[in-house]
Amino acid sequence: MTKSNTINNAAYDQLNKDADRILQLIKVQMDNLTLPQCPLYEEVLDTQMFGLQKEVDFAANLGLIDIEQGKEIMLRLEKELSKLHEAFTNV
Known part of the structure; x- marks a missing residue:
């Protein structure tokens, strides 16, 4: 594997890790802190998604x-967050 491919793979992996970190942050927030309708929840989610983008x-x-x-990374995270939101609001 060339150095360029290694760097590209590392960048892709890091972006996926950051997306997973956002998902975990939102899970913790929903489980322990706030409801999805809370402005704080929306602010954290918007800020994290903006930063990842x-x-x-x-x-x-x-x-x-x-x-x-x-686009694939962002779409995957949006789908996971949508599932999480739906599961939390349908409880």
């Missing part, structure tokens, strides 16, 4: 990941 854009602009890979 900026990370994805940065990595894509540097050519570390493909734009489609970035």
Whole structure:
């Protein structure tokens, strides 16, 4: 594997780890702190998603990941958060 591929894989892996960290943060917040309708919940979620999108854009602009890979990361996180929100509100 070339150094470039190693760096690209590391960038992709780190973005996925950051997405997983956001999911865990929201799970903890929903379990222990607030309801999905709470402005604090929405603020944390919006801030985290904005930050991750900026990370994805940065990595894509540097050519570390493909734009489609970035979209895939964001879409996966959005789907997981949607499932989590639905499960929490349907309890």
